[in-house]
Amino acid sequence: MVPHLVTALTGPINELEQRILDSTPAIERWFRLEWMEHTPPFYTAVDIRNAGFKLAPVHTNLFPGGWNNLTQQMLPLAVQAAQAAIEKICPEARNLLVIPQNHSTNTFYLANIAQLVRIFHMAGLNVRVGSIDPAIKSPKKIELPNGDTVTLEPVVRTKRRLGIKNFDPCTILLNNDLAAGTPGILEDLHEQYLLPPVHAGWSVRRKSNHLRSYEELSKRFGKLLGIDPWLINPMSTRAEGVNVADGRGIDVLTSHVDAMLTKVRRKYKEYGINEKPFVVVKSDTGSNSMPAITVRDVKEVEALTRKSRAKAGGAAQGVGADEVVIQEGVLTNERVHDGVAEPVVYMMDRYVVGGFYRVHAERSSDESLKSPGASFVPLAFSDSAHLPQHGAKPGASAPNRFYMYGVIGRLAMVAASYELEATDPDAEVYE
């Protein structure tokens, strides 16, 4: 079910990976049964870190950009998956409206929008791009460096429907993470499908909810594989009233960091892992309100706030978040062109359709790679999927090293599905 993509890692297959490869039929069956009971998010991208001894998702994006970073070869897969999603959700659909991020003059981001338009156009829909950015007052055609063109048109809201001039969509695809809040224009749409739902937006979503869902699932999945769930789950806690910028609640943060480092140290000792534990502190809300900060020692926490305050000129601005997540850090031991790399798995509906490596030459293996200077290396399809591997069972194919990433990516997607069910404001509750 996971396409065979060429990964950077080529070393020997370790115990965890072998366990995942050997359990393929059980794993695929497990996912099939999950999707009988639960609805996958419309599309999902998951950042994954592979420490070798441990493999875990570190970020689950429900409004993925970066579709332009996938290879052209993945296009047919994405189109087929898009068709499956449309068939299930809105078979009678004719017109699709894509809503991009606001203030999006970034041509890389717009190339992502052009790619989404292409995917849904090839899936057989009329597709147009409607901006909810108040600055867009008339159609704006933008030529992109890759030869693509995107036309942003202002949305038009009527009493019950959202569209653009002369275009009444039955389905609206959000590629806007609503971090700034859900605009009224998206509310009370009674006769249109809005995908993903607004409660998947960052103004409502909490990373801690997702991590809790994922932790529960990793326990069940660990049982299926016969492994310690820690091997696929990054531990985490949550703290409120913390602000790195102005130093508020720093004692709370310090004690959380200390406790988490101790827990990680204990696990490393249990498994004989000779690495330095670290934690990552990030905002529980929004995707950009505070960059993820790596903390290797509890002493660093206070230094962090001082540094932060100095940077901000003493004022309580810059990085800051009242609700934070303190997460076990997961090393990444993949390298692409000597740069530290982490795979990002792209899914449409239930299907893994492609992936790329996020690479950062100036970051170390315990730091977030999501920062200026990151580049993207698409994962190519393996053409040798049909070649029997030397020493393998006759008739066997070369192992798909991307498979485990596809499994962990989908596990995070199932967690997002549980998370969205639990936070659905319109959920029917049977008591």
Place this chain on the structure above:
Amino acid sequence: MVPHLVTALTGPINELEQRILDSTPAIERWFRLEWMEHTPPFYTAVDIRNAGFKLAPVHTNLFPGGWNNLTQQMLPLAVQAAQAAIEKICPEARNLLVIPQNHSTNTFYLANIAQLVRIFHMAGLNVRVGSIDPAIKSPKKIELPNGDTVTLEPVVRTKRRLGIKNFDPCTILLNNDLAAGTPGILEDLHEQYLLPPVHAGWSVRRKSNHLRSYEELSKRFGKLLGIDPWLINPMSTRAEGVNVADGRGIDVLTSHVDAMLTKVRRKYKEYGINEKPFVVVKSDTGSNSMPAITVRDVKEVEALTRKSRAKAGGAAQGVGADEVVIQEGVLTNERVHDGVAEPVVYMMDRYVVGGFYRVHAERSSDESLKSPGASFVPLAFSDSAHLPQHGAKPGASAPNRFYMYGVIGRLAMVAASYELEATDPDAEVYE
């Protein structure tokens, strides 16, 4: 929804093709709505003939071989489609048993079986090959020229289930068209899925049923496109008690051929088509009981039987079928390496996953290409799907010339779905 494959035809887009391309959103929606009401065959291959002025399916195979003739690039699409099919039909499946044709020592055919095993293995199932050929009494491992290996194992029947030693499948995939009749071993399986159902086998199926379903659908589809359904439908009639080999019922055949040639001539005149009409006479049953015979003139019918009798040494053997179909012949104007070619569209569940050209250098454009000497040229994915075409609307992609084949292939698949519903012996009838 139809992958962009590179076709042999590169000339200008004619009116029919343009109509199909322009109607893409309406066509895709039409298919989505059909699949809400009807179940697609598990897998389907459709032979298509493109005369330029007319485009029609000429054979719909519900037990397709030839999966090995598709490119490796189509593997991910086929795997994803297989997964979708399994999810829908038997999500709880673990083990899949593939049943090949009997007497299959042909390594091309076995390479097809190896490819099917690969597809369903990659979709996450345990797959083994169980032969219902009584000659297979113990596991037989066959090495194929391409490096693949197939192990044929004898099936074991218990009271309620079919399997092989130490392998109890929940799902059985037939790649055996049951032309020789449905063996008892496949009957009364109450706790296993048998796909496709036995009534899709050639001992039950009639081409005329399929053609009638297709004709009905072509009328509805023609309305959708605003075209004469004849442009996508090969006219046909059916005759009983006809045997080309011994000359029985040859007067009936002659009158049918005459009437059909007249009907085609009238249509050609209506459209100003300057081609010689012809009809194809073929068995209504089985796929191999009688080769398709091209008849260009009613006088040829009697000559045919004389020739046939001479060939068979005067005895009433060789080609022969009591029930025959007299079908309007459709020219193919595609050429690959100077050979006459016709596209074959491969589908898994609702999805077009690939195709190839059947090419025959020694046949003319009004003859069947299904005969010794035919070769297969896989259709590659177009890598230029994202390149805007010169003179095209900005943002538009190069037209997918394979699209119309995918549409007609799927239309024949919908017809097969109707056909299987109508002939289902277990259908619940509500009166």
